[in-house]
Amino acid sequence: METRNSPEPPLAPVDYDRVQHQTYARGRALPADAIDRYMAVFGAYVPVRRPLAGIDLGSGTGRFSPALADAFGGPIWGVEPADGMRAAAEADAAHPRVTYLAGRAEAIPRSDRCADFVLMFLSYHHVADKPAAAREIARVLKPGGRLILRSTFQERIPDHWWRSYFPRSADVERAMFPTEPETRALFEAAGFTTVESVQMEVPFEGDIASLVARLKHRAVSTFEHMTEDELSEGFARIDADLAAGAIVEKPTLGDFIVFETPQEPAIA
Numbered sequence: 001m002e003t004r005n006s007p008e009p010p011l012a013p014v015d016y017d018r019v020q021h022q023t024y025a026r027g028r029a030l031p032a033d034a035i036d037r038y039m040a041v042f043g044a045y046v047p048v049r050r051p052l053a054g055i056d057l058g059s060g061t062g063r064f065s066p067a068l069a070d071a072f073g074g075p076i077w078g079v080e081p082a083d084g085m086r087a088a089a090e091a092d093a094a095h096p097r098v099t100y101l102a103g104r105a106e107a108i109p110r111s112d113r114c115a116d117f118v119l120m121f122l123s124y125h126h127v128a129d130k131p132a133a134a135r136e137i138a139r140v141l142k143p144g145g146r147l148i149l150r151s152t153f154q155e156r157i158p159d160h161w162w163r164s165y166f167p168r169s170a171d172v173e174r175a176m177f178p179t180e181p182e183t184r185a186l187f188e189a190a191g192f193t194t195v196e197s198v199q200m201e202v203p204f205e206g207d208i209a210s211l212v213a214r215l216k217h218r219a220v221s222t223f224e225h226m227t228e229d230e231l232s233e234g235f236a237r238i239d240a241d242l243a244a245g246a247i248v249e250k251p252t253l254g255d256f257i258v259f260e261t262p263q264e265p266a267i268a
């Protein structure tokens with residue numbers, strides 16, 4: 001009889017209050033034109049009226065929340081469970097139309113039908129109870145509201161410039177991220193329809209020296225599941241290749257799925 005190996009144990013949750021709240025903003029900072037490019041792309045998928053109220057769900061250090069307010073009008077609520085990440089957002093990403101709130105996707109601290117859109121930017125894979133999150137997002141969105149779910153999916157692990165320096169990182173990411181079909185099925189079970197599954201070219205994030213400097217902050221949750229030996233060996237090879245001018249930045253594709261809540265039935 002064929003025997004199957006038992007599945008790998010699930011990865012431990014990443015505690016953003018341990019180290020990353022101190023490093024995330026610098027390690028994941030994006031040039032203003034990259035933020036603008038994301039807003040332009042997302043703008044094609046949110047409702048056309050302005051202003052739009054939105055929730056940046058898993059807002060972290062507020063990397064996108066002020067730009068969402070500028071692009072779509074607001075108010076924007078940045079909902080974030082890690083106190084340290086939220087404190088960094090309040091200190092360094094304040095905006096008159098952004099309010100940062102303690103909360104999580106499974107229990108969003110906002111009223112029913114308050115938002116025209118929800119953005120989850122690389123936060124969905126951290127959510128422990130994903131069906132509860134889908135129900136909560138359906139609750140806070142207005143009829144016809146949109147969810148933009150920016151995530152990686154197991155079947156399309158991005159080919160980052162740094163991937164070859166950390167050979168086990170792709171396996172780690174396959175264990176971290178959901179598949180696209182299971183994600184669509186989960187949101188469709190909560191009443192959403194899938195509008196589109198998009199693969200966009202990730203906007204230019206700066207020259208290779210600044211990419212290396214940012215990566216050294218280790219503000220990548222993949223690294224939290226790797227050993228210190230793996231990381232130092234990878235960074236030593238990066239330093240050698242950087243000195244030799246041998247690192248090439250290459251375009252990377254990033255995924256997002258757009259979901260929509262049902263429209264209000266027309267009054268007869």
Ligand SMILES: C[S@@+](CC[C@H](N)C(=O)[O-])C[C@H]1O[C@@H](n2cnc3c(N)ncnc32)[C@H](O)[C@@H]1O
Pocket residue numbers: 016028057058059060061062063064079080081082085103104105106120121122123126127128221
């Ligand atoms: C990779 S960071 C992304 C932050 C921000 N969206 C960005 O792109 O800069 C992931 C964030 O998700 C948050 N998070 C973890 N569990 C969550 C949950 N259940 N609901 C909402 N956010 C969560 C983490 O605390 C962390 O700040």
